[in-house]
Amino acid sequence: MDFMPAIVAFCCENSAFRAADTAGAKQEGYPSNIKICRLPCSGKLEINYILRAFEEGADGVFIFACHPDSCKFLKGNVRAQKRVEHTGALLEKIGIKKERLRFFYLSELEWTKFLDLVQQGNESIKGLGPCPTKVKV
Amino acid sequence: MIIAEQKEISEIINMVGDHRKILVIGCDTCVTVCLSGGAKEVAILASALRLAFRVQGKQVEVNETTIERQCEIEFVDSLESMAKDKDLLISMGCGIGVQTIAERFFHLPVVPALNTKFLGLPEKQGVWVERCQACGQCVLDKTGGICPISRCSKSLLNGPCGGSQNGKCEINDEIDCAWHLIYERLKALNRLECLEEIMPVKDWSTSRDGGPRKMIREDMCL
Amino acid sequence: MKVGSRLETLLTQGEFVATAELGPPKSADLELIKKKAAILRGYADAVNITDNQTAIVRVSSIAAGKISLDEGLEPIIQMTCRDRNRLAMQADILGAHVFGLKNLLCLSGDHQSFGNHPQAKNVYDLDSIQLAQMVKNMRDEKVFQCGDEIKNTKKSEVIEPRMFVGVAANPFADPFEFRVIRLAKKIKAGADFVQTQCIFDLPKFKEWMKMVVDRGLHEKVYLLAGVMPVKSYRVLQYMKKNVAGMSIPDELIDRMKGAEDPKAEGVKICIELIQQVREIEGIRGVHIMAVEWEAIVPSIVQEAGLYPRPQIQ
Numbered sequence: 255m256d257f258m259p260a261i262v263a264f265c266c267e268n269s270a271f272r273a274a275d276t277a278g279a280k281q282e283g284y285p286s287n288i289k290i291c292r293l294p295c296s297g298k299l300e301i302n303y304i305l306r307a308f309e310e311g312a313d314g315v316f317i318f319a320c321h322p323d324s325c326k327f328l329k330g331n332v333r334a335q336k337r338v339e340h341t342g343a344l345l346e347k348i349g350i351k352k353e354r355l356r357f358f359y360l361s362e363l364e365w366t367k368f369l370d371l372v373q374q375g376n377e378s379i380k381g382l383g384p385c386p387t388k389v390k391v
Numbered sequence: 392m393i394i395a396e397q398k399e400i401s402e403i404i405n406m407v408g409d410h411r412k413i414l415v416i417g418c419d420t421c422v423t424v425c426l427s428g429g430a431k432e433v434a435i436l437a438s439a440l441r442l443a444f445r446v447q448g449k450q451v452e453v454n455e456t457t458i459e460r461q462c463e464i465e466f467v468d469s470l471e472s473m474a475k476d477k478d479l480l481i482s483m484g485c486g487i488g489v490q491t492i493a494e495r496f497f498h499l500p501v502v503p504a505l506n507t508k509f510l511g512l513p514e515k516q517g518v519w520v521e522r523c524q525a526c527g528q529c530v531l532d533k534t535g536g537i538c539p540i541s542r543c544s545k546s547l548l549n550g551p552c553g554g555s556q557n558g559k560c561e562i563n564d565e566i567d568c569a570w571h572l573i574y575e576r577l578k579a580l581n582r583l584e585c586l587e588e589i590m591p592v593k594d595w596s597t598s599r600d601g602g603p604r605k606m607i608r609e610d611m612c613l
Numbered sequence: 614m615k616v617g618s619r620l621e622t623l624l625t626q627g628e629f630v631a632t633a634e635l636g637p638p639k640s641a642d643l644e645l646i647k648k649k650a651a652i653l654r655g656y657a658d659a660v661n662i663t664d665n666q667t668a669i670v671r672v673s674s675i676a677a678g679k680i681s682l683d684e685g686l687e688p689i690i691q692m693t694c695r696d697r698n699r700l701a702m703q704a705d706i707l708g709a710h711v712f713g714l715k716n717l718l719c720l721s722g723d724h725q726s727f728g729n730h731p732q733a734k735n736v737y738d739l740d741s742i743q744l745a746q747m748v749k750n751m752r753d754e755k756v757f758q759c760g761d762e763i764k765n766t767k768k769s770e771v772i773e774p775r776m777f778v779g780v781a782a783n784p785f786a787d788p789f790e791f792r793v794i795r796l797a798k799k800i801k802a803g804a805d806f807v808q809t810q811c812i813f814d815l816p817k818f819k820e821w822m823k824m825v826v827d828r829g830l831h832e833k834v835y836l837l838a839g840v841m842p843v844k845s846y847r848v849l850q851y852m853k854k855n856v857a858g859m860s861i862p863d864e865l866i867d868r869m870k871g872a873e874d875p876k877a878e879g880v881k882i883c884i885e886l887i888q889q890v891r892e893i894e895g896i897r898g899v900h901i902m903a904v905e906w907e908a909i910v911p912s913i914v915q916e917a918g919l920y921p922r923p924q925i926q
Binding site: 544545546547548549550551552553554555556557558559560561562568570571574575583586587589590591592593595 | 694695699721722723724726727735737738739740741742743746747758781782783786787788790791794795797798801802810857858859
């Protein structure tokens with residue numbers, strides 16, 4: 255059977271969350287294996303949210319933030335990006351490929367791009383296979 | 392406050408070795424404020440360790456807790472119930488915290504997750520700087536409130552060495568020349584004459600050089 | 614006279630002195646010390662023996678100083694505060710005296726992060742001013758830093774180490790206005806002579822010297838102006854960029870760049886500087902820092918009109 259990765263997407267409610275909502279309503283290839291976590295701003299993202307997602311069985315974690323200079327809270331998006339970079343490095347050190355963690359900028363209107371990104375992301379995570387944390391002990 | 396920095400995760404994993412039941416212990420005081428060993432960092436480290444061991448295929452139980460102050464035995468006492476079935480304690484406190492836990496839980500190994508760095512303050516978000524070396528004999532009254540012991544790379548007491556340039560230390564541009572700062576402050580205070588006095592050879596016996604230190608206040612002893 | 618070293622004697626005679634520098638080898642190479650000493654013999658009234666300069670391990674300044682003395686030089690032992698605490702310093706000062714060494718230059722020392730052991734623990738038990746004061750007190754008060762008399766047993770006679778005390782001064786470091794205060798402190802601490810950081814920026818040096826003379830400091834201490842021959846413009850560029858507390862005018866870099874024979878030009882600049890600083894009120898000599906280029910010193914001394922060196926009267 256084909257491997258279907260479990261993916262958690264943290265979405266800013268001011269942009270990607272709405273784009274995801276629109277994409278879902280259009281019923282045009284919205285992947286069923288994506289779990290959306292709504293954030294009041296991508297700046298609310300904590301390193302631990304990402305780690306916990308992997309602990310709970312995610313094979314990939316995607317972060318969607320507003321475009322640079324478009325953050326409702328001014329710098330939440332760039333701060334999120336820095337945190338994602340830091341977390342990527344930490345994941346590598348504990349044996350999880352940093353490619354399992356992806357960061358994207360997206361606006362509310364870009365619902366087709368949202369679909370493209372998650373589909374591409376989905377494929378790349380499929381390519382990586384199941385996250386090594388899921389190996390039965 | 393005490394400033395500390397988390398060790399590399401690989402070093403912490405190595406310290407865990409073959410232990411299987413671990414408690415990661417945070418501290419709500421200094422290391423929480425310097426973002427290295429508070430409840431948030433405990434959650435991250437515990438989670439990262441669980442993931443790392445799963446990747447390695449090892450069955451390791453990692454629990455977490457954070458106490459008010461690791462440097463006081465009364466607070467460390469409260470770890471008793473959580474610690475009793477563990478085979479390793481990981482302290483995310485400063486070096487004092489690690490030792491207090493070691494003293495209290497004599498038969499349980501405790502390892503440090505942090506490198507304790509210095510006594511200082513946050514200069515801005517994410518940046519901490521040293522301000523005191525606990526030399527045991529404060530000279531700040533003579534130096535315009537700027538400490539040459541901790542802030543001059545050579546702990547000079549009688550002015551800047553020949554390497555002071557544009558207000559920066561010879562060792563790198565990131566470090567302010569303490570004596571330049573002292574000069575500017577004393578000038579502003581109209582007290583430049585302080586600099587003409589030769590500061591005598593320092594008595595380092597009140598510093599670490601006098602051996603491990605102890606303070607006793609008879610009036611406070613019970 | 615305080616010590617009667619050759620350096621002190623010539624300065625007291627009123628001679629314009631010339632000192633040079635001998636960098637001990639980074640290996641246990643006795644012959645190299647002798648070779649360098651032979652080059653300098655007769656061309657410098659005294660020679661600084663550097664102490665782990667730029668924080669790189671070398672033959673100790675006292676050992677190299679003793680060899681230099683035996684080879685006919687008058688050594689000035691450099692001592693940094695970086696590598697020794699007060700016990701080691703005083704032991705070495707006693708040792709230097711026992712070897713017949715008579716001049717000591719008190720320095721803070723380059724930070725160990727510049728050298729080949731950046732992970733070393735530094736000492737800085739004393740600073741250079743406190744060191745100068747200690748050396749002077751050992752000589753004049755005949756006491757150790759702790760206050761004890763310098764004698765072997767209670768009944769023994771006092772035999773104190775007698776050093777002609779030198780210090781460094783950097784007119785080009787910051788804060789500029791503090792530099793003269795610092796020199797005054799060094800003199801108050803007990804400095805007998807001063808060697809300056811190497812001068813490339815003559816106007817700034819003159820400005821500093823004016824402040825020195827205004828305070829009358831030139832009458833309390835023998836001031837020797839530091840000069841350095843350079844082999845290429847790259848050396849100047851490097852120092853300008855990487856050595857803290859240096860002032861190097863761009864014109865000088867351009868002049869070296871444009872030179873057909875840069876080495877000859879470097880020597881020429883050095884000689885010009887010697888002649889110019891000689892004219893400045895309060896300058897009692899020059900200190901020629903030919904770092905790892907000891908061989909050039911004789912021709913600089915000759916061409917600057919400083920040869921032959923004066924004799925003790």
